Amino acid sequence: MPVAQNLMTKEKIREIIAKRAAREFKRGDVVTLGIGLPTEVANYVPDETRVIFQSENGLLGAGRLHKGERPDPRIINAGGAYVEPTMGCCFYDTLMAFTIMRGGHIDATVLGALQVDGFGNIASWMIPNKFVPGMGGSMDLVVGSKRVIVVMEHTSKGQIKIVQKCDLPLTARGEVDLIITERCVFDVDKNGLLLKEINPIFSLDEIKASTGADFRVSSELCEMVL
Amino acid sequence: MPVAQNLMTKEKIREIIAKRAAREFKRGDVVTLGIGLPTEVANYVPDETRVIFQSENGLLGAGRLHKGERPDPRIINAGGAYVEPTMGCCFYDTLMAFTIMRGGHIDATVLGALQVDGFGNIASWMIPNKFVPGMGGSMDLVVGSKRVIVVMEHTSKGQIKIVQKCDLPLTARGEVDLIITERCVFDVDKNGLLLKEINPIFSLDEIKASTGADFRVSSELCEMVL
């Protein structure tokens, strides 16, 4: 493990990733966030960006978590948490949620992954015989979104997650556009991975050693904004 | 033309047909009526039958025509007429209307026809190069309804409408269950037409002469209630 990794707490790692992902949205984008780390991205999106968060359980305009004493159990987000709807929000059923998601009406999706590769493949929904939560809405979402942004720790307990070719069951084939970790940012294009940003506390060699897939280095490689 | 036909005005003919069709519904049936003569069927359905009229333009619970001076142009039936919604009605879009109609949720449909035959075929939407209004919702409706009841004058300007086999473009194949004219009532089953009621002012020979299809006569043949 690179020495620098020890300089970052788990919280710091998540913050770096979420902050960086939050910079990916254009004004007025409709965005869907996966459960877990992706949810934290919302905390760093400036209000003036007016990003609209879509929740697959039937809510366009999901706001912050309910802070009061008596939340309304009839308003939740896709993670099951009680949320406060934002001004201008609306409710709908699962049919409309997936018309929105599969129909190409989501500008960007941010979700986690177990594995990704340079072919844009993503595996995020099962480890056979071990972890089988089901795909939920993730398969539709990844297939239907205009942009798919994977956010995850660069490695998991030392295990490589950006691999030459995913060997876990896929969520979708060839759909990932961007990979953001605490160490770097990769574009995924027709030719594979392109390293475009690097966290300055890591060396290129450290990135290479902790990445299972070949990648090109952008001629415009720059430091990740932390 | 049978002599008896002259005893009936156009209005009387329509009344006989509509009254007879109105006896076909069970309590609480959801019914869709076609434009024209079928619409008049509603006038003879007793309130206590609690039949619910579905209108393909997005109304469950269509009531009588609006009689006031200033109808609301935002509430129409499928014929474009201003209607008064009934107590317990609801509005929906075309998608839901055809989920209801094609999905098998309509108990009975009453519609007119240009031709019908003993195979349950119905032609009602065009006469090539002459009359091409389009099928509107009729094709979905006939395919999706639990029962299809055709109401029409027995002949049109002397021309036979109940034919051996329809030669006009079909609306649907094998979907008609019952044919009601001013002269008689035919069941349509696997073996073809079965005459089950006859208007007593017509003879069996007159029915035969004005019907292009072969038919069986029910052992329980009875007089049409006029």
Added chain:
Amino acid sequence: MKKVVSVHDAIELIKDGASIMIGGFLSCGTPDKLIDELVKQGKKNLTMICNDTSYPNTDKGKIIANKLVKKLIAAHIGTNPDTGAQMHNGEIEVELIPMGTLVEKIRAKGAGLGGVLTQTGVGTILEENKETIEIEGKKFIFEKPLGADFALIYGTKVDSFGNVAFYGTTRNFNTVMATAADTVIVQADEIVECLDPNDVVIPGLFVDYIVKREEV
């Protein structure tokens, strides 16, 4: 916030030759003001997708009367003899599609589905030149998704976020068309700041421009 624009500016976006969906069942829930402007600006060679062509020289019927249409895709044209006349003398190409199939084709486009499998039309001339698929012994016609460059729709109340609510039987094709066009323009009877989120029928993300219908 969605752009509230003038009817002129909204319709000016449409180029000759564009495909446009227009909501409404006859005159009910039809964006009449958008149509008037379309006629005023004299767009040409349009492909028009709608339930019907209304009545002669009335709302959608004005587009027919002014001969702006090259191709019409509709379920019913019987209420407007102009359409039949133009079809018979070859001025416009008309494709008639069962209403339930038409609405599903549009929905399939909006929902990212590969097409529609329906029994409607099986055993009729509609089956000709169509792919059919046998599923558990029954025959189904395969119909492709149907989208358009523009959708001109009606809304009873529209809020500044683009959310749309309806009154009465005005919903008809407006809801699905909003999901299936590149640019969606809604004519609002009334524009409000914010609708009750439980009353919204078309989520705001589908709407690009809002035009207020001034009372005549």
Added chain:
Amino acid sequence: MKKVVSVHDAIELIKDGASIMIGGFLSCGTPDKLIDELVKQGKKNLTMICNDTSYPNTDKGKIIANKLVKKLIAAHIGTNPDTGAQMHNGEIEVELIPMGTLVEKIRAKGAGLGGVLTQTGVGTILEENKETIEIEGKKFIFEKPLGADFALIYGTKVDSFGNVAFYGTTRNFNTVMATAADTVIVQADEIVECLDPNDVVIPGLFVDYIVKREEV
């Protein structure tokens, strides 16, 4: 008028071995009282169709905990470890279906369509043993319609005609399930005489029985 019945009488209609759809996304919009009664009456060998199995021993999770289910069809079971455990030791058969495909399969049944054509799952193990169709160079998975003997759904306000209205994110699968089951039982937070016809989300003709949720 629809039948307002006791929860006992409504659930008694369900026989062992029946297929039942249950609305709700986790605990939201889930007919918890109908589920409690299902557990109380100890129905067996059920095929259960739902989005998820909620949390351990909570609403839908109670059905799992009490081992009433032979086969489960769902999109996500990760919030309830009981389900995974029963799946792994072979007590229940689980079919996982992407949420968007599941909702379309149910809709296809309700809408009388022949099936669903979706790109979701293409290139994954979901494609195995499925028919695929190539449409304009893209591959689609064909999925069959999915119905059930019963649908147990939730409604915020239900009127005496069976019309259902919702508050918040409680709609989820309740709307489509109402169209796709032979018998539909709705648990109502509140029963009113007559809803505003513009507020109705599930038209009354789909609902067979209404059960009032008594406040605990």
